[in-house]
Amino acid sequence: MNARQWARDLGMGARFAFTGGREGWVRVLLTAVGVGLGVALLLLTTAIPNALATRNDRSEARADHTFVSSRPKAADTLVISDADSSYHSKDIRGRLVEPEGPRAPVPPGLSRYPAPGEMLVSPELKNLLDSGDGKLLRERLPYRIVGTIGRSGLVGSRELSYYAGAKDLAPRIDGWRTARINTYGPEQKTTSDPMNPVLLLLVLVAFVVLLMPVAVFIAAAVRFGGERRDRRLAALRLVGSDSRMTRRIAAGEALTGSLVGLVFGAVFFLLGRQLAGSVEIMDVSVFPSDLDPSPELAALVALAVPAAAVLVTLFALRGVVIEPLGVVRTAKPARRRLWWRLLLPLGGLAMLAPMIGQGDSNGDFNEYLVIGGVMLLLIGVTALLPWVVEAVVARLGPGSVAWQLAVRRLQLSSGSAARMVNGIAVAVAGAIALQMLFAGIQGNFTKRTGQDPGRIQMQVNLSQGIDFSPAAKKFSATNGVREATVLGSAELGGEGDSTVLVTVGTCDNLREVARLASCRDGDMFLARGGDGDAEVAKLIRPGHRIRIDTSQGRMPGPKAFWTVPGGLKPARAIVGPNGTTDSGVLMTPSAVPARMSHVVGGSVFVKLDDSVKDAHEYVRNTAAAMDPLADTMVWSSTERSQQFNSIRTGVFVGATCVLALIGASLLVSQLEQLRERKKLLSALVAFGTRRRTLSLSVLWQTAIPIALGLLLASAVGLTLGVVLLKMVGTTVGVDWPSVLAMAGVGAAVVLAVTLLSLPPLLRLMRAEGLRTE
Structure with a gap:
């Protein structure tokens, strides 16, 4: 066997694809559309790193805070x-x-x-x-x-x-x-800290989980129209072709479809890239030109897809006997063996096992073992599903006419039914594992803020030196605000790092941070019983001269001092609106010394009326009117790591694209299967079978493999999720709502595809479909 003979046979298959009449063109078109959808998503994936890098470069180029403590005014500032x-x-x-x-x-x-x-x-x-x-x-x-x-x-x-x-x-x-x-951009190149090993594991798993369904679908797409193609190949045997030559010709036909699919994929990618410029997912948007695939990765896709098409076709035909008088496919095939199918997930578990218990404190995870182990587990779904479908449908009993039609069809071609749902099963298995990993580790990247959203919903920090005395009236009059507490704060510094907090407010507002026996404007209090008692005892003594912190964040200011007066009234510190219990000096507005007033920054703690729409926006507008540089925050009891949130956002964006691809691919697969059964459906209608019965049979043919696929996917996903949680050293727990939600999303995609395939099904169910040339 030489390369010339291979090239000749592959070329003959390509000619058959384009000169085989309407059937050949339809098969090429279906294959090209299926492969094209997968290629488009692969190209999009290869373009994402460049898009993120470009976004980061533009963000750094416009960086405008250099944190230089002192820079004089100049012509270039x-x-x-x-x-x-x-x-x-x-x-x-x-x-x-x-x-x-x-x-x-x-x-x-x-x-x-x-x-x-x-x-x-x-x-x-x-x-x-x-x-x-x-x-x-x-x-x-x-x-x-x-x-x-x-x-x-x-x-x-x-x-x-x-x-x-x-x-x-x-x-x-x-x-x-x-x-x-005097310049934009970072003054010096900063080196980013290495990513947390657990987050790196999350990225690796997400990468495999999102790309595996694409690869599975491309492998299935090159087998569209396989039964009709094999019947056509029987004619080649009749004119003298041997079995090996026939398989190479079939591979050439699949190669042609995949090459056309590459062109379709490039077109789909260009269309999707233009669409990406008008879409925003989880606050992430890109310019179309940012989605520029890496030339090396794009070349890899261009080579891998045709090669996979040839290999998959040769592998699929290994059990098909193509003879001059027909294709021996409808005879009862040998039962699928289970033992080698189990080796794939077991091999994946074996690759992941050495990293169990490693956590994020015992070194990095081996990237190759992680990728290889997850891939083998997910490929195991595609290997096990045909065996599961065959084993189950062989035992299904009698029922209605629609049920019997569906079961008999599945018993004759369980492999094609399993191939149709392989992509969704792999996606659901990976999604369940990812959800378990996210749920298990999010506590490690989530910390409590100490804020109580039940007490305060928003906080507005005004700039230092801004007169905040009218803030209470303005915010209280704002639409959607039930109550506003206004407190000023400044720091008094002593030797070393010792500081004492000064809180400024009206008597009513000061009672939000301390218990006061009596109060009127002009009073000053010394609050004890909270954090900072040691500093208060050290610095707040009558006649003691204390420095006023005029640094205003990072800029050193002129020296100013405050002498502690005698007769400070006692007070008891309580939990304030900001969630802390602070000891320190409390002052009413008229008691604040002039030298201290310009360094006091005001904070407004707002309680909202949830029944008012856009209450948050009304508060922000009031804050901007008082101080354009006001910092407005919505309170939350917890906050998550920015890296963790970024990864979660990226996974969500990728999962959305994959689900869209799976939906489109399932629709193409369904239409291809309906086209294969056009004459059969027409014959059944001609013999008086009701259209409702045939529609229900098609629904059962889809529902049974999908149900089995989702059950298998759930089992594999739960297993992978447990292993990943053990790898990161987190308590193993199953987030059942998320598991059920993932399975529900998969079922919903299939239901939507089935509904969309009903109109073409009804058009096919006509007696005129028996006509032929």
């Missing part, structure tokens, strides 16, 4: 303030800018700076502000739009961002929210 906000749960990146000279650096995406009262916005923010949904946000941004930000200044196509011109920002410089800069 700019004062910039962080004015980030949120609107309807979407983040808004905002910057107030004041150039101090003609050579002030201009950020990427801008050609000039807006004048005071003007702003440049991202295209998406402009659309939002121009729409009816952006009315409340327009009140918060009272600037005139004079242009848009270019793509180089945005991390994503759907990002909400703006630059607004401002005046007198220099007095607010604190090196944190407001800074003086």
Whole structure:
């Protein structure tokens, strides 16, 4: 056997694919569409790393906080303030800018700076502000739009961002929210910390889980129309072709379909890339040009898919006897063997076993063993499912006519039924394992904030030096606010790191942090019984001179001191609105010394009326009206690691794409199977079989393999999930709602595909379908 003979036979198969009449074209088209969908998703996957890297590069290029403690005003300096906000749960990146000279650096995406009262916005923010949904946000941004930000200044196509011109920002410089800069971008290249081993394991597992269903479907797509193709190949045997040559010709036909599928995949990818620019999932959006596949990985896909098509076809025909007078496929085949199918998942468990108990404190997980073990377990689903379907349907008893038609069809071709649901079974198995891993480790990446959302729902931190005395009245009058508590705070410093907290507020507001016997404006109190009693005892003594912290975050300020007066009234510290119990000095507004007033920062603790729609937005608007640099927070009892959230977001985006592919692939598979049975369905209708009976039989033919596939997927997914949890050293627990939800999603996809296939099924169920040329 030489390469020339292989090439000749493969070429003959390619000619049959294009010159085999309508049947050949339909088969090539179905294969190409199926392979194309898989290739498109593979290309998208290879493009994601470049898209993320490009987003990160643009984010670094526009970095504007260099944390330099002191930089003098110059011709090339700019004062910039962080004015980030949120609107309807979407983040808004905002910057107030004041150039101090003609050579002030201009950020990427801008050609000039807006004048005071003007702003440049991202295209998406402009659309939002121009729409009816952006009315409340327009009140918060009272600037005139004079242009848009270019793509180089945005991390994503759907990002909400703006630059607004401002005046007198220099007095607010604190090196944190407001800074003086002379360049954009990081001043020095930073090296990222290595990823937590558990998170790396999560990424590896997610990578395999998301790509395996794609590979399974591509392998199934190249076998579309297999039965009709094999019958056509019998004619080749009649004119002298031997069995090996016939199989090579069949492989050439599949190779042709896969090559056309590569072209379809490239087209689908380009269409999907354009669509990606208008889609945002979990606050992640990209520009179409960002989705640029790595040339090496794209070449790998282009080589692997045709090779897989040839190998899968040769493997599929190993048990088919193609003779000159027909195809020996309908005879009772030998029962599928179980032993070698069990070796795959057992081998996967063996590869993962050495890492059980390793956790995140005993070194990194072996990447090759993780990928190999998870792949073998998921491939085990595809190997075991045909055996399970065959074993179960062989034992199914009699029933209605629809049931008998479905069962008999499954008994004759259980392999094709199993192939159709292999993709969804692998996806569900992987999703269950991922859900268990997420649920098991999220506690390690979640910490309590100490905030009590049942007591306070929002907090607004005003800038230092802002007069917060009218805040209580303004926020209390805000739509959706039930109650607002306003407290100021500053720090008094002693020797070393010893500091004492000073809290400023009205008598009513001070009673939120301490028990007061009596109070009137002008009083000062010394609160004990909380955190900081040792510092209070050390520093708060009558006549003691204490330094006032004027650093304003990172910038050193002029030295100022406060002498502790005698006669401070006693008070008992209690749990305050911020969830802490703080000892320290309490002052009513008129008791605050003038030298201390400019370093007191006000905080507003807000209780909301949940019945008022957009209450959060009304609070943010009030805060922005008082202080454009106000920091508004929605309280939550817990917060998660940013890395963990990013990975979870990425997995969700990938799972959405995979589910869409699976739905489309199942629909193509269903249509292909219906096309194969066109004459059979027409014959049954001609003999008087009701259409309802045939429709129910098709539903049973889909439902039985799917039910078995979901049961097998649940078993394998639970096993893999338990092993992964043991690997990270976490208590093993099954999140049954998530398991049932994953199985339900899989069943819902299949149900939707079945419903979509009913119209073409009804068109096929006509006696005219018996006509032939």
